[in-house]
Amino acid sequence: MAFIEAKNLEKVYETEGVRTPALHGVSFSIEKGEFVAVMGASGSGKSTLLHILGFLDRPSGGEYVFNGKRFSDYNDDELADIRNREMGFVFQSFNLLPRTSVLENVMLPLLYSKVKDGEWEARARAAVEAVGLEHRMNHVSSQLSGGEKQRVAIARALVMNPKVIFADEPTGNLDSKSGGVIMEILDDLNRTRGHTIILITHETYTASYAERIIRLHDGIIAEDRKVKERVNGKEGFVK
Amino acid sequence: MKFIHTAKTAFHGLERNKSRSGLTVLGIVIGITSIILIMSIGQGAEDLILGQIQGLGTRTIAVIPGREPSGPSDVAQIFSDSLKARDLELLKRKENVSGLESIMPIVFGSESVSFEGETYRATIFGGTELATEIFDLAPREGVFISDDDVRGRADVVVIGAKVKEELFGDSDAIGKRVRVKDRSLRVVGVLPTKGQVSFFNFDEAAFMPYTTAQQFIFGIKYFHRFIVEAESEGAILRTVEDLKVTLRESHGITDPDKDDFFVQTQADLASRLSTITSVLTLFLASVAAISLVVGGIGIMNIMLVSVTERTREIGLRKAVGAYRKDILYQFLLEAVLLTGTGGIIGIGLGAALSFLAGLAISQFVGVEWKFSFPVSAVFLGLGVSGFVGLIFGIYPARKAAEKSPIEALRYE
Ligand SMILES: Nc1ncnc2c1ncn2[C@@H]1O[C@H](COP(=O)(O)OP(=O)(O)O)[C@@H](O)[C@H]1O
Numbered sequence: 001m002a003f004i005e006a007k008n009l010e011k012v013y014e015t016e017g018v019r020t021p022a023l024h025g026v027s028f029s030i031e032k033g034e035f036v037a038v039m040g041a042s043g044s045g046k047s048t049l050l051h052i053l054g055f056l057d058r059p060s061g062g063e064y065v066f067n068g069k070r071f072s073d074y075n076d077d078e079l080a081d082i083r084n085r086e087m088g089f090v091f092q093s094f095n096l097l098p099r100t101s102v103l104e105n106v107m108l109p110l111l112y113s114k115v116k117d118g119e120w121e122a123r124a125r126a127a128v129e130a131v132g133l134e135h136r137m138n139h140v141s142s143q144l145s146g147g148e149k150q151r152v153a154i155a156r157a158l159v160m161n162p163k164v165i166f167a168d169e170p171t172g173n174l175d176s177k178s179g180g181v182i183m184e185i186l187d188d189l190n191r192t193r194g195h196t197i198i199l200i201t202h203e204t205y206t207a208s209y210a211e212r213i214i215r216l217h218d219g220i221i222a223e224d225r226k227v228k229e230r231v232n233g234k235e236g237f238v239k
Numbered sequence: 240m241k242f243i244h245t246a247k248t249a250f251h252g253l254e255r256n257k258s259r260s261g262l263t264v265l266g267i268v269i270g271i272t273s274i275i276l277i278m279s280i281g282q283g284a285e286d287l288i289l290g291q292i293q294g295l296g297t298r299t300i301a302v303i304p305g306r307e308p309s310g311p312s313d314v315a316q317i318f319s320d321s322l323k324a325r326d327l328e329l330l331k332r333k334e335n336v337s338g339l340e341s342i343m344p345i346v347f348g349s350e351s352v353s354f355e356g357e358t359y360r361a362t363i364f365g366g367t368e369l370a371t372e373i374f375d376l377a378p379r380e381g382v383f384i385s386d387d388d389v390r391g392r393a394d395v396v397v398i399g400a401k402v403k404e405e406l407f408g409d410s411d412a413i414g415k416r417v418r419v420k421d422r423s424l425r426v427v428g429v430l431p432t433k434g435q436v437s438f439f440n441f442d443e444a445a446f447m448p449y450t451t452a453q454q455f456i457f458g459i460k461y462f463h464r465f466i467v468e469a470e471s472e473g474a475i476l477r478t479v480e481d482l483k484v485t486l487r488e489s490h491g492i493t494d495p496d497k498d499d500f501f502v503q504t505q506a507d508l509a510s511r512l513s514t515i516t517s518v519l520t521l522f523l524a525s526v527a528a529i530s531l532v533v534g535g536i537g538i539m540n541i542m543l544v545s546v547t548e549r550t551r552e553i554g555l556r557k558a559v560g561a562y563r564k565d566i567l568y569q570f571l572l573e574a575v576l577l578t579g580t581g582g583i584i585g586i587g588l589g590a591a592l593s594f595l596a597g598l599a600i601s602q603f604v605g606v607e608w609k610f611s612f613p614v615s616a617v618f619l620g621l622g623v624s625g626f627v628g629l630i631f632g633i634y635p636a637r638k639a640a641e642k643s644p645i646e647a648l649r650y651e
């Protein structure tokens with residue numbers, strides 16, 4: 001079975017009696033180590049899909065299996081455990097804790113993990129170094145630039161060494177230069193560390209880092225194609 | 240998540256918003272401070288009163304004219320002139336009251352005492368030589384009034400330390416004549432500084448034979464009290480009964496409900512007064528407890544605002560693996576930390592203020608106030624403040640824990 005398998009996923013939001021369908025039967029599978037970009041216009045259901053893939057929200061229909069785990073077999077706390085151990089999240093608006101140091105922000109997932117607290121700091125430091133922010137270790141999040149904030153968020157997503165990193169428009173709030181840095185980091189994580197990356201974006205430039213693009217249109221898949229071929233596993237790409 | 244980390248997280252949550260946390264906690268600080276203050280002062284007052292009553296001796300019985308107060312609230316007794324010279328004679332007889340060792344009638348009131356233009360408003364106390372035993376008084380200079388003085392309605396007076404100081408300063412008082420109302424009395428003795436004993440401040444008193452006080456100062460033929468000493472503590476109950484029977488017979492009373500006097504032992508008085516102070520303390524403390532409820536509602540209010548403001552933080556924590564109960568405990572602990580801190584500050588502040596209040600009372604009321612700080616108050620303060628945090632923190636904490644990660648992350 002594939003690493004990530006979505007079969008006919010549906011999602012209908014119900015708020016105060018109003019039904020908003022967001023996904024109408026979405027199916028695909030993703031293998032370990034892939035770098036996939038999910039593209040589509042605003043409102044096409046990208047974030048909805050990502051939330052389901054990231055065990056953050058339950059689908060209204062269809063089936064989803066992540067790393068052999070069927071969504072419907074787990075309760076909320078068990079899902080929290082899986083998110084903690086196997087998934088990392090990067091959001092458009094960074095979501096760092098205010099008035100909290102870089103190091104402590106990165107430690108956050110460790111707080112909810114089974115990792116012994118003696119190891120927390122070393123792990124967090126390593127993650128901060130992996131995104132090149134060792135000189136900002138004890139800065140408070142509000143003292144950082146947007147690009148630096150997003151790098152902290154990536155470090156936080158990395159700290160548990162997850163199998164997959166979900167990034168929902170990570171460059172959406174950044175200028176193109178800092179956006180480029182973020183994409184380089186994600187690309188590097190995929191190539192040298194083998195993290196599966198599922199990236200949501202509506203920018204073609206950002207999507208060009210991915211090896212595969214899934215295009216959503218009004219809650220259905222309009223296109224799903226490989227854009228790059230991989231040679232020798234992690235070693236490199238042929239454009 | 241381990242408790243210690245939940246606690247740290249909660250602490251940081253509060254630390255990130257210091258000034259708000261400080262203001263939020265103010266209500267609890269005030270509430271706990273007042274409760275501690277009231278309890279400490281209540282305890283001090285009780286100790287003081289009981290100490291002074293015990294200072295009077297446990298064999299002492301007081302016969303008081305009028306109807307007995309019916310409860311702690313009925314403190315004002317109706318003054319009456321029911322205790323007469325004839326009663327005194329009857330009570331003195333062994334065949335009437337066998338357990339009686341001695342009896343002293345007293346009259347008292349407030350009057351001006353003057354000497355060469357200096358005037359002082361003293362407590363006039365008419366009694367007998369027995370006062371030296373019952374109140375443990377020995378003149379520092381001169382002598383006390385004698386039984387002869389009583390029989391002869393002698394114009395003699397023994398003055399308290401304060402009276403001496405005010406009227407004579409450093410000069411000698413013995414042998415001088417002071418004027419009390421329209422009567423000229425010779426000072427035969429001066430008492431040492433004694434402070435408050437029971438309800439009398441002997442420093443501000445002028446002692447004279449009760450006969451003199453009755454006839455020349457107050458112009459009355461009755462007594463304000465009989466102070467009786469029983470032979471032994473074991474004889475108290477019997478003596479009390481005999482006193483009642485004798486007085487009823489003398490006053491022609493058949494129905495004990497119609498008594499125009501009542502008898503009080505030191506034990507009665509002690510328990511009555513400690514009931515009064517306890518009830519008062521409890522009453523005041525419950526008034527103060529209202530401020531804790533108000534403080535608690537304030538905490539709840541601020542916590543609700545804080546939960547809404549931190550919706551995204553909650554969503555993020557859940558996204559990276561926090562359980563529902565991790566969030567619940569985090570916010571609950573924030574509330575308890577807030578109120579607990581308020582409680583600790585309140586205990587400290589309450590202790591400091593009641594210490595100062597004790598100093599002020601000693602200074603201005605002139606009683607020997609012992610600062611007492613009940614340990615129970617510390618536990619009560621901590622317990623109550625923590626409890627307030629739990630009660631008023633649970634609702635906001637549940638709201639926080641219930642948030643779904645995506646709703647929280649989408650929140651703008
Ligand atoms: N919580 C929600 N309640 C109701 N409708 C929602 C909710 N979240 C998203 N939607 C709707 O679902 C559709 C897809 O939204 P979303 O997945 O956020 O799109 P995208 O990320 O591609 O912009 C939109 O029409 C949006 O309005």
Ligand SMILES: [Mg+2]
Nearest residue numbers: 046047048168
């Ligand atoms: Mg979106």
